[in-house]
Amino acid sequence: IAEMSANHNQDFDQAVKIIKAAKYSGADAIKLQTAKPENLTLNCERPEFLVPDGSLWANTKLFDLYEQTCMPWDWQPKLKNIAESLGLDCFSSPFCFESVDFLKSIDVPVYKVASFELVDTPLIEFIAKQNKPVILSTGLANLAEIDDAVRTVKATGNDQIALLKCNSAYPSPPEEMNLRTIPHLNRLYHLPVGLSDHTLGSSVAIAAVSLGACI
DSSP states (O other): OEEOTTTTTTOHHHHHHHHHHHHHHTOSEEEEEEOOGGGTOOSOOSGGGBOOTTSTTTTOBHHHHHHHHOOOGGGHHHHHHHHHHTTOEEEEEEOSHHHHHHHHHTTOSOEEEOGGGTTOHHHHHHHHTTOSOEEEEOTTOOHHHHHHHHHHHHHTTOOOEEEEEEOOSSSOOGGGOOTTHHHHHHHHHOSOEEEEOOSSSSHHHHHHHHTTOOO
């Protein structure tokens, strides 16, 4: 799965080029993000709402950063059609109930829960009730929180679940990836387990496959 993230730079033609590059590179799917700044944070200048030191965006208001990077929603059905015309699945990470409803309206085949939302149990329950596969990213979660998320999905009668090992640093240092979590999660839950990779290069992804990663 190729992650577009904010690499479109709010340029529709750039987003199309990324989809075509994903297809050329051998990806099976392209993933978007469906969010609005007001659904992610407050428009506030308190330190808690600024990007911390050590980041490329240090001291930027989170609201301003999300405003600059969020993908316009009216692009998403158009990009989905382009991706599907190339043989790619296209789906997204919703960050609120409104975005789940929007993605339902364009009939995405899968829902991806971002690491930051893994403890948002009401959102996960609402996503699971769409009765589509749910991919849960675990970059900020401890085992108890992963367990809660899996149980929340299963409680709706939806057993179409996959987990992604993740380190939510940008970029992630390879030595901090702890890929042994992949077989551990597989043994615990008997679910497909993959990697959400924020490292540079391909070495970590290759190592993850050797440990059983299938996404």
